[in-house]
Amino acid sequence: MNVLVIGNGGREHALAWKIGQSSRVDRVFVAPGNAGTALDAENVDIAPSDFPQLIKFAKQNNCGLTVVGPEAPLVAGIVDAFQDAGLKVFGPNKAAAQMEGSKAFCKKILRQADVPTAEYRLFRDADSATRYIKDRFPHEGEDVPVVVKADGLAAGKGVTVCRKAEDALEAINQIARDKIFGDAGNQIVIEERLDGQEASVLAITDGHTIVSLAPAQDHKPAFDNDEGPNTGGMGAYSPTPIVTPSMMSEIEERVLVPTVHALKRSRRPFRGVLYAGLIMTNQGPKVLEYNVRLGDPECQPILMRLKTDLIDILEATVDGRLAEIEPLQWDPRPAICVVMASDGYPGDYTQGHAIRGLSEAAQLPDVKVFHAGTTLKGSDVLTAGGRVLGVTALGDSIATAKLNAYTAVKKIRWEGAWCRKDISDKAQILPS
Template sequence: MKVLVIGGGGREHALAWKIKQSPRVDEVFVAPGNAGTALDAVNVSIGANDIAELVKFAKTENIGLTVVGPEAPLALGIVDAFESEKLRVFGPTQVAAQLESSKAFCKNLLRQADVPTADFQVFRDPDDAMRFIKGRFPGERDRCPVVVKADGLAAGKGVIVCKRRNDALEAIDRISRRKEFGAAGMQMLIEERLDGQEASVLAITDGRTILPLPAAQDHKPAFDGDTGPNTGGMGAYSPTPIVDDALMAWIEEHVLVPTVHTMKRNRKPFRGVLYAGLMLTPQAGPKVLEYNCRFGDPECQPLLMRLKSDIMDILEGTVDQTLDQIDTPQWDPRPGICVVMASQGYPGDYEKGRPITGIDAADALEDVKVFHAGTRLDGDTIVNDGGRVLGVTALGDTISKAKLNAYTAVQKIRWAGAWCRKDISDKALQYLADQAKVL
């Protein structure tokens, strides 16, 4: 079988790498891909949002399965376009993808499904939003524990966490007046800020059967200690000890199942990856921060490093609505950690085209795989071509060992302006240490 993976980031490199391991797969194409997918698959120079050309390519090449990586083509209806041409495709339809493409749609569905989430208000007019903040927090120096979100897709950057009233007013101005996030800010949400540890729970569903994957923890803020601006994710690890078997069962019962059932009842059946971003609040338990409708990036990288089963069983079972018939996926018991190496300036402006060295040396280490995100080939030289450039991913017998393996590999890679967080997975180590004290 020929498989087409759509996208050009670290998630798509990990998917192509894992799909290629299936004995049922003859050839893997990635559109548009990056320098890493050019090594592990065949790149196709078609943009991820060029739906007409992608459909044409899939028909011409007799592609047996297309896997959609990023959120933008899902929001544009790529699955609907492929299905209308009788092409097999993994991912939710356009109406189902609103769980990610519209935060207001998501929050209203959570309310309808009685899934725990933060209180919220939706605004179109910035003046109304500012009046709401000033009325709720009348003093200029008042604490203002809210989160202001652009409603639409903003590459993971349209969420602004606020501490003071002026922070919230500035966030409203950035989103709705200055249009920093473009059309994503046509509508905005203001919701209560939740405190606690964040966790990512990804599940695969064919609309009837739900297959939860091991929980992961992402690191969104740019700098160590969860400081700095939000990014698309600076690293992740899986499994996370903060989600044990009992909590996972609770999340499945109270979050995943009611969401899938409500989508089906609303005639918007969901098939694909249902990714719940959760806040584990100390007082009220888990609450859903948001849903994504695709594999998380960088959570995808350690998850797929740990997956021992044939990923095609999961992907085809979802498309064919036979997930209840596949064998239970097997996972490497060792934890996996992904450290994102980024370009200087990210998540702001950064320079491209800087040569990268040391990737082969890092890849040669045991239990390490370097997944490319923002890279391209300049002749025979790999250069940076994005903000998040590489996802250095490693396994280890313990979280500490996996971290050591990942950062040992990071130290072998160089380009001008390269940087990364140094504390990926430290939350897990601290949690385990705290639990040991309790015991």
């Protein structure tokens, strides 16, 4: 069959690469893709928001399955549009995608399902949110253990973890008054700050059966030691020792299953990837947020390790027969993804810098360089985003995987390139 992947980031490159390994797949198209997907698949110059043209292309090119990568088209209803056109498509419909499209809606479902999560308040304007912070924390210099979030989609950047009242008030100003995230800031969620290590547990569900993927750990803050502003993710590794097999069972029982049931009861049955962003507190795992697609960069190390044919999993989900597939097979070796970013990210950055050393990195064993923000100009690969590459490597241990990934990173250069140097170091404090 032919498969269409929608999106242009590192997640979509990893999806196209993995789908292309299936013996059942003839051609993989990526719309619009990037310089990396141009090597592993066929790029199509159609924007993810152009539903009519995507549907027309899928029909004309006999695409037996379309896989939606990013959250924005899912929240906008691309799955509904494809289904109405009689096409097979992987991902949740518009109603179910509100689990990521609205943090307030997600919190409501978590409360209904009795899933452990942070206490929260919802505000519809900056003034009421500001009054709440000033009334609750009147003393200058006191710890303000809250997190301020834009309700809607903000490319992973609409979250501010606060320590002082000034942090919270500034976040409220940026979200609700300056509208730096646009309409995503029409509502504000303020919730209690939870302390502990974060983990990502991704599961695929057809609304009845839940198949968990290998757990991973993302690194959201920009700089080493989890300092600096939040980003879309500066690296990830899988598996993470913080999620033991017994912890995984608890997460499935207390988090994933109740959430899927609550969505079904709300007449929003979920089919696709349900990604729980968790924090491991002293009281056990609690949900920070849900995403409705594969995480980026968690997707890259997870798919590096997956040995089961991905097409079999995706098709079974769309057809509602996930219970029939065999248990997933995994490479026992850990994998690590290091994100290489543009100077200035997650703030302002320049684009169009030529990237050198990609072919040298690609020749290293157990390494795959996934492209995120890249474009082709003739034969040159240029930077075209904040997060540019996801350098991913396998190794016999987490330490070896890290060494392999950073060995590849050192071979790649462009003006202003940078990365965190401590991806996966958290695993070293736990038995691996």
